[in-house]
Amino acid sequence: MQSTINKPLLVAAICCFLAALAHLGCIVFGGDWYRFFGAGEQMARMAEQGLWYPTIVTSVIVLVLLVWALYGLSGAGVIKPLPLTKIALTLISSIFLLRGIAFVGLMPTFPENSLTFWLVSSGICLFIGSLFAVGTWQQWSVLGRKNA
Template identity: 70%
Template structure:
């Protein structure tokens, strides 16, 4: 199978996003503020509260898992379980997050409009990479079933 540049790009974007989130854990409140996590998260990080670390660690793990699924769909690493389903769900999550930010904004009132515009654009971009890569690789992905 030819490697999918779209899914390879999606994997790289997810890995970079995971590293940025990991930087928030390592470098603390200033990074949470810079990346727009909100003053409450930054203050909790300054106090040594575990909440920001736990939430951010979960995001890092999810993004790295999604990077692995992108690499699997691109044919760079072995086929992971439920690959087609996972790629469709990941595509949908990124695209939905990018498009539905107006509905999500009231849940996080501390985040700036700039944060929402930038992060939503990034999510749309990554979602498009996943979606285009999944469509391009669909035939390869359907050769074997989505069963373990």
């Protein structure tokens, strides 16, 4: 473990945990939560009908966000290093940033999602992606100086 905590990666990890918790809330509380978070009327109705699709899709998102949070904590020096942490953090940063930027191209694929959903979720993805990117860059520059 590091002697200092990488704050951007710690905040990114906390954001991922909070996002996972919000998604878990959709599973637990159903259609109204799907609607509130802008997932679309179809997802909300399927959740209210007890169909498995919203639960499976949302559960996968929860699991991915939890794994990403653990990698953030690992890179921050809060927990023991996980395998391939540098590569994982680079990929996580890239995915969040790409999702934040590429929403215009994704919108036609999910026509029921509101414009508010796309703007807010893309802004959140850009924010978290930036935290991961800055934290990863800081971590690599610290490691580079130690190994030099």
